[in-house]
Amino acid sequence: MSKELSTEAKIREAAKNVFIAKGFDGCTSREIAKAAGMNVALVNYYFCSKKQLFKLIFEAAMEDFMLSTVEVFRKDLSLESKMRIFIEREFEFLTMHPDIPRFILSELSRGDKCEFDHAGILDKIAETGVFEELMDAQEKGVIRKMDLTNLMLMIMSNCHYPFMAKPLMKYLNSLSEEEYQERLMLQKQYVTEMLIGYLFLPKTNI
Amino acid sequence: MSKELSTEAKIREAAKNVFIAKGFDGCTSREIAKAAGMNVALVNYYFCSKKQLFKLIFEAAMEDFMLSTVEVFRKDLSLESKMRIFIEREFEFLTMHPDIPRFILSELSRGDKCEFDHAGILDKIAETGVFEELMDAQEKGVIRKMDLTNLMLMIMSNCHYPFMAKPLMKYLNSLSEEEYQERLMLQKQYVTEMLIGYLFLPKTNI
DNA sequence: AAAGAATTTAAACGTTTGTTTAAAAATGAT
DNA sequence: ATCATTTTTAAACAAACGTTTAAATTCTTT
Secondary structure, three states, X not given: OOOOOOHHHHHHHHHHHHHHHHOOOOOOHHHHHHHHOOOHHHHHHHHXXXXXXXXXXXXXXXXXXXXXXXXXXXXXXXXXXXXXXXXXXXXXXXXXXXXXXXHHHHHHHHHHHOOOXXXXXXXXXXXXXXXXXXXXXXXXXXXXXXXXXXXXXXXXXXXXXXXXOHHHHHHHOOOOHHHHHHHHHHXXXXXXXXXXXXXXXXXXXX | OOOOOOHHHHHHHHHHHXXXXXXXXXXXXXXXXXXXXXXXXXXXXXXXXHHHHHHHHHHHHHHHHHHOOHHHXXXXXXXXXXXXXXXXXHHHHHHHOOOHHHHHHHHHHHHHHOOOOOOOHHHHHHHOOHHHXXXXXXXXXXXXXXXXXXXXXXXXXXXXXXXXOHHHHHHHOOOOHHHHHHHHHHHHHHHHXXXXXXXXXXXXXX
């Protein structure tokens, strides 16, 4: 692993791990300090307060979560290829950061404690031109005409939830970690085919 | 609302609301007592500890969450009708209890703090005979051959996630409460068609 | 090497936490 | 009405919380 990190970076890293694993309410400043291998006071020396440190971590996670995989839409590929690769990348990202969706949704629903600044996240997605491309495809009858908000929600449901529901599914079906990972990879295939099959209309040979 | 509840029931009710809204770590015993309109000590007088009260609430929520809508599968209907009605009921239940999925998945991932006893939940689902019916339908080529765990996950993804992601979607798309409720009803239609379309195979006229 | 600034530490601050105690109020039985 | 039991309250407990302070250490600059 990385050996030479600044104190500030070490705290940031520890805070990220602890916050994402346990949530803002589920951990203490001292726990973060210990995970970073140092004194409690240093956390506040560098980041003023638990709340402010959390805000930093949360917003970074949010950006990662929303933007890590949208670059596909800039590529010069067919819309269907883009969709397939997007889902592929999404599962890849979530395999490496399986706790992020639950973390984001939980903390967002905790709400007003401190208001988050995720201005422009949707703008950055829009910059890729994906929405225009989808609307074009709808006009041309390539894909189903449906609200894009709902489409977004549909894709996110099928990508995020399988990772969020891991403890539930593992328990209900008595699965080992390996078995669940297998199901996840299976699920990726299933949802890809289902989403593509639903979204893309059969070609009409006029 | 209901006026005549026993003290014990009042605490239970308050605890349910507070725990589900804020999570175990996000609230205090005093908060629950205040929500029930009484002293802190009474909470422990009736329920011994915060942890034990939580366990009670959690397990009740879990049962509701998993079993509230499975009765459809006992009915004498075509498999497709059952699927449609199941999704309908699921959205109905979640409209009334929109915070339960996030609550359950969050608290489950908090893990070992106290181990939950949801023994037999899958058994109770199995009792409806839905799994046999699905396997039969798979043998007969009525529905797609796929792992039933994955199918379950797929349905849950599309039903639960839209409610869990409400704060995220509302913010990203600047939707009012009413607008989001509209999207939810739209989503119900979309996911029903998508799931049915994916699961049920076209009839082969041998 | 000495001085000054930045970093790190141990200790303490006042609150709040979950829980307990002991007294008060309400209830039921005789 | 009197007593015993149950229910409710206010007060207190030690422990843990986020944060601050002031001293110790390290680093940088001269």
